[in-house]
Amino acid sequence: IRAFTKGGYADMRRVHTWNRGFTKNPAYARYEALASEIHRAIMFIEAAGADFDGLKVVDLYSAHEALLLEYEAALTRIDSRSGQLYNTSGHFLWIGERTRQLDGAHIELLREVRNPVGVKIGPTVTPEEVIGIIDKLNPQGEEGRLTFITRMGADKIRDVLPSIASAVARDGRPVVWITDPMHGNTIETATGVKTRDFDTIMNEVEGFFEVLYENAMVPAGLHIELTGDDVTEVLGGSENLDELRLNERYETRVDPRLNHQQSLEIAFRVAELLRRSENLDE
Template identity: 60%
Template sequence: MIAGLDHWRTMSVLQQPVWPDPAVTDQVAAEIATLPPLVFAGEIDQLRTRLATAAAGRAFVLQGGDCAETFAGATADAIRARIKTVLQMAVVLTYGASMPVVKMGRMAGQFAKPRSSETESRGTTSLPAYRGDMVNGYDYTPASRVPDPRRLLQGYHTSASTLNLVRAFTQGGFADLRQVHSWNRGFAANPANQRYEGLAGEIDRAIRFMEAAGADFDELTRVEFYTAHEGLLMDYERAMTRIDSRNGTPVDTSAHFVWIGERTRQLGGAHVDFFSRIRNPIGLKVGPGMTPDELERLIDVLDPQREPGRLTLITRMGAGRIADALPPLLASVGSFGSTPLWICDPMHGNGLTTPTGYKTRRFDDVVGEVRGFFTAHRDAGTHPGGIHIELTGDDVTECLGGSEHIDEATLATRYESLCDPRLNHSQSLELAFLVAEELSARA
């Protein structure tokens, strides 16, 4: 054991599955600990530098991907579609912000989800809740819902194959700036999206100018792309932690960036303790109930040295609450001697359930929370550093509204998420254009 790194085992550990056989769990964790890292310490350090730049107001962060990845969904087509969507959004945001966009995917590890209840009931039966493919199966049967630690190993291998494709797509020419923008021209040419045609035309002229000026487009065929997920399953995150031979510090090699969720951010809890000891840049979800005093104490634990790029605060407050909840936190953080990166998660505070039982979100609420985030930062004189979106590259019907005017009756036509509703490809791009307008207004 590494000194201090296992102290979390003595503390309260929330949102963990009850594995039926601890001996099997220990065996799986020991095997994972011998496997190659999924990401590398040098990449993690590079991301910290990029996030420090964003915290200083000189870059913008885009985090996007599935609410919960599935093993069956880790296909080449699905991964390519998600990467394509993030790249398309990033081009628009880069132009709107007039600054670099740091691109992070909620992928290659987002296989576990916290749950509000330990069980799920249907009719007269009750079974353990589905906690993501890394824990148990979605099928509503007793056998499927039993937590199986061997799924941790399957999660590792699925993450490795996903990362292999991510690196191929982002380094092999798929991310060519001219090609990505051509996809956006098609989006803006759709009559439903013509309000964005002007901005798409401006980007087109900028690219043509770059070509005429002799820009090295060979360098613009590759992009930096980082992976991120909620660091929820402690048996997995601990097994994926390695010691950097360069400086002897622990690094969680399951992803470049890991975050602590709203349900596991307790002071004195296992997640906060463990993530305080790794060198990765880490995120902390900040809900409407967070007080300045609690936030200061969490920052003291997670970022005691006040290191640029170390801590990202991911607000998730709801469109109707952000105007009241965020400004007191922005006003107080400066007095803590801290300059964290602030990014907006406009998804998790805006959930609702339709009368027909579909979990969904209104696109207008998502946009409303993003605008409230920008307004609060403008009034405070601070930097709105990024957005954190649950999205898919597919044409699903899971969130209401947008230029496609998805209504409650439409939800049933292609609702595919096993957990939370995601913005589809068109809604994601529409959000990017709207955020670009906000960024342009600040420039």
């Protein structure tokens, strides 16, 4: 991954190359205009003499859930230069929905390290709990220190998130907002196959954007499980994967992933949401 991101493949001028595997998709025509618009803008910037060095590569950071306390504790070290604690198992670490108890060991461990940290919040979270989490993990309101990762389910996010976002806004300490639209939308088929539905995933993403925009907050990212392979693990998308096709290339041992076609489709759909927000600002 580092070789790709540092070797020139991440160059913004290669936007059409990134989409090459998507061109045969029935949905591609819908997004070709957007891809061409990005390409023309990049070419204009280059012709104007702008410095493209910063757009040729991207930085790579690693992240994972800080679940196994023994593992995370063993890799928590003192920086000899600053004397501060850092967890060296990853750049960004998060606490899961099931282990975010305010008096629990997972919050206690991560409150001591200097890494940026996240907490997943599900449909049962309360405004009082999120303020308690801020008190524990970012009491001084340090910019970029704390991220909330919503995973509420498409049928609940529009009902639960507004009161949470309002409480954080009133508190005033900064929070980075990410959505995880996959873990709250896991289903099983009639034959017991664990899967997710593309439209349901996208519905939660849209709800996340809607609520944050209504509260003048910025959607900062998505936590998506995906692969560049042509797996058949998530229903729907423009390929219209149905339950019968799940068995063609269902390869995961843990969680169903978007394949590369579905991944590109969700990227373009999010680009449309961002464009919609620009129109609202105007």
